Amino acid sequence: MSLVDLAGQLQRQDFKDIPIIDLSNARSNSVDARRKVAIEVRNACLNAGFFFVQNHGVPKHVVQGGFDAAKVFFEQDNQVKESVDISKSDNFRGYMKLLSGNANPESKGDLHEAFNLGLDPSLDAAPRGHKTSEGLSHSDNLWPTVEVWKGAASFRQAVLGYYSAVLTLGQSLFPLFALALDLPEDFFADKVQHPAAIMRLLHYPGTPKDRQKEENPGIGAHTDYECFTILAQGGVPGLQVMNRKGDWIDAPYIPDTFVINIGDQFARWTNDIFVSTPHRVLPPTQTRYSIPFFFGCDHDVPLIPPPTCITEDRPQKYPVVTAGAYVHSRLSETYTVQQEEKVA
Ligand SMILES: O=C(O)CCC(=O)C(=O)O
Numbered sequence: 001m002s003l004v005d006l007a008g009q010l011q012r013q014d015f016k017d018i019p020i021i022d023l024s025n026a027r028s029n030s031v032d033a034r035r036k037v038a039i040e041v042r043n044a045c046l047n048a049g050f051f052f053v054q055n056h057g058v059p060k061h062v063v064q065g066g067f068d069a070a071k072v073f074f075e076q077d078n079q080v081k082e083s084v085d086i087s088k089s090d091n092f093r094g095y096m097k098l099l100s101g102n103a104n105p106e107s108k109g110d111l112h113e114a115f116n117l118g119l120d121p122s123l124d125a126a127p128r129g130h131k132t133s134e135g136l137s138h139s140d141n142l143w144p145t146v147e148v149w150k151g152a153a154s155f156r157q158a159v160l161g162y163y164s165a166v167l168t169l170g171q172s173l174f175p176l177f178a179l180a181l182d183l184p185e186d187f188f189a190d191k192v193q194h195p196a197a198i199m200r201l202l203h204y205p206g207t208p209k210d211r212q213k214e215e216n217p218g219i220g221a222h223t224d225y226e227c228f229t230i231l232a233q234g235g236v237p238g239l240q241v242m243n244r245k246g247d248w249i250d251a252p253y254i255p256d257t258f259v260i261n262i263g264d265q266f267a268r269w270t271n272d273i274f275v276s277t278p279h280r281v282l283p284p285t286q287t288r289y290s291i292p293f294f295f296g297c298d299h300d301v302p303l304i305p306p307p308t309c310i311t312e313d314r315p316q317k318y319p320v321v322t323a324g325a326y327v328h329s330r331l332s333e334t335y336t337v338q339q340e341e342k343v344a
């Protein structure tokens with residue numbers, strides 16, 4: 001069956017749970033073994049748009065280091081947090097306080113605080129420079145200094161250690177996505193050298209049930225903007241995924257796994273063969289940490305659907321834009337909504 005026909009079939013089927021995919025064989029020398037993993041990835045990307053990965057190669061202590069760093073950062077007083085406030089960045093980097101974001105524009109503030117960073121110049125062997133006409137581009141991150149916080153250096157080291165390991169995991173998934181799309185395994189290799197990967201440390205304070213309000217979700221229903229998201233849940237579950245009936249399915253906490261979900265950039269790039277599925281987090285009753293890593297391709301890559309994603313019956317749906325311009329416009333929409341709400 002052709003990829004497009006299979007997509008038609010799987011996109012009509014509902015899902016009740018999220019598949020778990022073992023990535024051990026993604027690193028196998030046997031192409032048949034790699035293909036088997038890619039078939040599981042393909043079924044997940046065409047159906048739920050979500051899957052867990054286990055045996056992903058990111059060491060446990062690196063993940064723990066990321067969560068420990070998040071916990072100590074969010075425990076700091078406002079002076080430390082404000083020293084890296086997002087208002088000091090022209091590129092969505094830095095600290096966002098509680099209720100300052102709305103993943104769903106209908107909400108009145110999401111009940112989480114965040115620290116955002118992008119590909120740090122110190123991790124990029126050949127940085128492509130700062131803002132370009134493509135819109136979103138690379139820039140320095142906002143790091144607290146040791147003058148304001150004596151833990152600043154170890155925070156930075158742990159966060160970058162996590163970022164770098166998850167970046168490598170993200171790059172290693174592209175050959176699987178390529179096989180899943182019936183493309184040569186190296187199809188994406190030259191398109192993910194300087195990825196537009198934004199990572200966020202998220203802290204959802206515990207909120208007793210009787211104080212929860214619908215207009216303040218943990219993170220409101222939304223889809224992600226980039227190719228895919230690699231999410232670590234720090235022990236307390238909370239993520240929910242919408243199935244086709246409109247029911248919310250729990251994405252449980254499964255130790256030593258990441259949740260991967262397709263974002264809008266990949267859906268657009270693949271002519272909606274891959275599905276980008278709405279998800280949310282309700283306010284948890286216990287303190288919750290999570291670390292989403294949004295993996296986009298290089299900013300200057302035009303999102304031209306690969307030939308396997310187009311047929312006579314399924315012509316190209318969207319005009320071609322570059323990846324950077326696309327993500328920048330989506331981020332700007334979200335941020336404009338917030339600014340208008342502040343003024344109102
Ligand atoms: O915290 C989570 O589990 C999900 C976060 C999320 O969906 C996002 O940041 O886009």
Ligand SMILES: [Fe+2]
Pocket residue numbers: 222223224229279
């Ligand atoms: Fe998300």
